[in-house]
Amino acid sequence: MINFQNILSTLLFLPVIGVFLLLIIPSYNTMLLKTTALVFSLLTFILSLFLWILFDNTTGFFQFSEIIYWIFDSSFFLSLGVDGISLFFILLTTLLIPLCLLASWNSIKKDLKKYLICFLMMESFLIGVFCVLDVLLFYIFFESVLIPMFLIIGIWGSRERKVKASYYFFFYTLLGSILMLLGIFYLITLTQNTSYEYLLLLNLSATEQKILWLAFLLPLLLKFQCFLFIYGYLKPM
Numbered sequence: 001m002i003n004f005q006n007i008l009s010t011l012l013f014l015p016v017i018g019v020f021l022l023l024i025i026p027s028y029n030t031m032l033l034k035t036t037a038l039v040f041s042l043l044t045f046i047l048s049l050f051l052w053i054l055f056d057n058t059t060g061f062f063q064f065s066e067i068i069y070w071i072f073d074s075s076f077f078l079s080l081g082v083d084g085i086s087l088f089f090i091l092l093t094t095l096l097i098p099l100c101l102l103a104s105w106n107s108i109k110k111d112l113k114k115y116l117i118c119f120l121m122m123e124s125f126l127i128g129v130f131c132v133l134d135v136l137l138f139y140i141f142f143e144s145v146l147i148p149m150f151l152i153i154g155i156w157g158s159r160e161r162k163v164k165a166s167y168y169f170f171f172y173t174l175l176g177s178i179l180m181l182l183g184i185f186y187l188i189t190l191t192q193n194t195s196y197e198y199l200l201l202l203n204l205s206a207t208e209q210k211i212l213w214l215a216f217l218l219p220l221l222l223k224f225q226c227f228l229f230i231y232g233y234l235k236p237m
Contacts, residue, residue, distance in 0.1 A: 007050060008066050008080040008131050011090070014044045015097075015120040015127075022120070027113050037116035038101050044123065045094040051087055060084075062133065062197065079133040079195065086130040093130065097123045108156060115156055118148035135184050136194045143177060146170055176222035183215030 018040030025033050055063060062081030069077045082090065097119055108115050125148070128141035150170045188194055191202060204212070 005064075006066060007047065008064050008082065009068055009078075011044060011047055011051075011094075012080070012124060012127050012131070014047065015040055015124040018120045019117050019124075022113055022117055025113070030112055033113055033116055034101070034105060037120060038098060040120060041094070041098040041101055041123065044127075045098055048091050048094040051082060052091060055082075055084070055087055057084060065133075078137065079197075080131045081133050081197075082131050089130040090127055093123060093126045111155060115152070118151050122148040122152075133196045134194045135187060135196055135199065138196075139177070139181060139184055142180075143174065146173060173219070173223045177219040179215045180219045183212045186212070 018037060021036055021040075022033060025036060027033070051064065060083070062083055065079075065081040067077050067079050101116070101119060104115075122145055125141050125144045129138060129145065132138050132141060146169075150167075153169055154167075184194075187199060187202075191199065193199070
């Protein structure tokens with residue numbers, strides 16, 4: 001029976017469990033590899049639907065809140081929660097991953113296991129981006145998405161320029177995110193706290209709010225622009 005108190009952590013780690021299963025499946029058993037990856041991505045999507053079904057749209061507070069403490073040190077923990085915006089980003093993520101796997105069902109022949117692992121890890125990172133309630137961990141998850149994306153573009157891209165395209169994507173988005181990191185460091189210096197819920201109560205001047213808004217917005221716009229650039233760089237002539 002599903003424990004809805006831990007639904008976010010289950011969503012976060014379910015693709016990782018799929019990755020561990022893929023690691024022990026022989027590479028020559030391609031059908032089992034693809035089926036396992038698809039099953040775990042579909043399970044993640046089905047579970048995410050319960051977020052939508054059980055979500056209370058009459059409140060503005062974070063819901064399905066959860067704190068995961070590290071085993072050896074209780075001073076470090078992972079705080080999770082969703083609001084009305086992040087809810088739909090999680091639903092979009094869990095829907096797109098199985099669709100991507102189905103779209104490439106018969107087209108990927110090279111390093112299939114690595115390809116499937118990259119997609120499941122990317123799904124886990126993206127879910128972390130949309131449900132973590134710590135700005136520093138948000139940045140870590142946000143940048144971690146670059147790793148599987150770099151590999152997917154560079155190894156399984158559709159054209160000869162795929163390697164150069166993957167490097168462009170990685171370095172431009174990584175360098176662009178420095179603004180976000182500086183904004184996060186400023187908030188940490190100011191408050192000695194990285195909790196998003198705590199930062200919501202912070203009184204900042206209008207100038208500080210505008211600068212921090214730009215520091216978070218510009219890396220997101222740059223990442224979107226890089227996706228458009230990579231698409232144009234790799235699409236058939």
